Amino acid sequence: MINPVTNGSRFRISFTSWWLVWALVQVMVVNSYGASLQQSVIDSLLCNLLLAASCLLITNNMKYYLPQKERYWYVLLMSVVLSAVWLWLVRTLLKLILGSDTSYLAFLDKSIYIRYVIGVLMIGCMGILSLLWYTLQEQQEANRRKEEAEKMTKDAELLKLRQQLQPHFLFNSLNSISALAGTQPEKARHMIHQLSDFLRGTLKRDDQQWVSLEEELRHLELYLDIEKVRFGQRLQTAVTIAKDARPMYIPSLLLQPIVENAIKFGLYDTTGEVLITIDAHADRGQLQITITNPYDEETAVSTQGTGFGLASIQRRLFLLFARHDLLQTSRSGTLFTTNILIPQYNYESNHH
Numbered sequence: 001m002i003n004p005v006t007n008g009s010r011f012r013i014s015f016t017s018w019w020l021v022w023a024l025v026q027v028m029v030v031n032s033y034g035a036s037l038q039q040s041v042i043d044s045l046l047c048n049l050l051l052a053a054s055c056l057l058i059t060n061n062m063k064y065y066l067p068q069k070e071r072y073w074y075v076l077l078m079s080v081v082l083s084a085v086w087l088w089l090v091r092t093l094l095k096l097i098l099g100s101d102t103s104y105l106a107f108l109d110k111s112i113y114i115r116y117v118i119g120v121l122m123i124g125c126m127g128i129l130s131l132l133w134y135t136l137q138e139q140q141e142a143n144r145r146k147e148e149a150e151k152m153t154k155d156a157e158l159l160k161l162r163q164q165l166q167p168h169f170l171f172n173s174l175n176s177i178s179a180l181a182g183t184q185p186e187k188a189r190h191m192i193h194q195l196s197d198f199l200r201g202t203l204k205r206d207d208q209q210w211v212s213l214e215e216e217l218r219h220l221e222l223y224l225d226i227e228k229v230r231f232g233q234r235l236q237t238a239v240t241i242a243k244d245a246r247p248m249y250i251p252s253l254l255l256q257p258i259v260e261n262a263i264k265f266g267l268y269d270t271t272g273e274v275l276i277t278i279d280a281h282a283d284r285g286q287l288q289i290t291i292t293n294p295y296d297e298e299t300a301v302s303t304q305g306t307g308f309g310l311a312s313i314q315r316r317l318f319l320l321f322a323r324h325d326l327l328q329t330s331r332s333g334t335l336f337t338t339n340i341l342i343p344q345y346n347y348e349s350n351h352h
Helices: 009-032 037-064 071-098 102-110 112-164 167-183 185-204 213-234 255-267 307-321
Strands: 210-212 235-241 249-251 274-283 286-294 327-332 335-342
Touching (some): 009 037, 071 102, 102 112, 167 185, 167 213, 210 213, 213 235, 213 255, 213 274, 249 307, 255 286, 255 307, 255 335, 307 327, 307 335
Parallel strands (some): 235 274
Antiparallel strands (some): 210 249, 274 286, 286 335, 327 335
């Protein structure tokens, strides 16, 4: 919301102080030209009260109508017209009040042009200051609306990315349950309970943008338990978490799609045991996470790009931190490595 320039106490104090000083100066100037002290005070008070009212008038006008084009010509025209009206009122009222003194009337007629110039300058300066104030306020309001719109768009995109990561995992789990139901019903029931716990935890965390790494790992363990039911002894995991990394914060539900990507490239189209490692430690105040999995280019499901999971994580990290370098992947022999860096400075402004 745009705040009027006249609302602040600082403006009122400055405005009143200026006119008191200017009125005192005018009393001294008029008195120096032969007018009595009484005439000088009346002249000054009448002139400056009406001139101050004219300045407030143009300021309030800017509040309701802010010219976009040829704005400075508009201010000049308003200053010329208001000054003419102000001078006519001042001259008329001073003649009515002090018209019995011919010497004062002569002084009034001689000073009419200088009074007009002063009026134009005073009203014009006030108009320009008001124009600049309201233009700045309008730009700040536009920037605020733009930031809010961008935040809403970013939050909507983040939510969409998080929701897109779950369905294919759910379908895979249901297919595995279906396959186990006939041959190993106990395992199928166990997997159903695990899947239920996993989905319940996911729903509870939908409104959490940030969680501690320790909490994220507990949720990841549920996912790995489900996958181990699917793949049996073929899936082996080694999780190494440094003590100083556990309380650090990470975007909620970030690790599961990365580990899922590692399982996809490590276990699909293979028959032997596969080891997936997860390592996390603090690195200069940031959370460093490294995930490795075996990778065979000849038998991999896909060799193009990083897959939907990693691409979505990279997009999510960019939306949160405006950086493209927080997720890096590399291949070394038969190992595929995913490195993630989570800055901690953004947590305070984004965790709600």
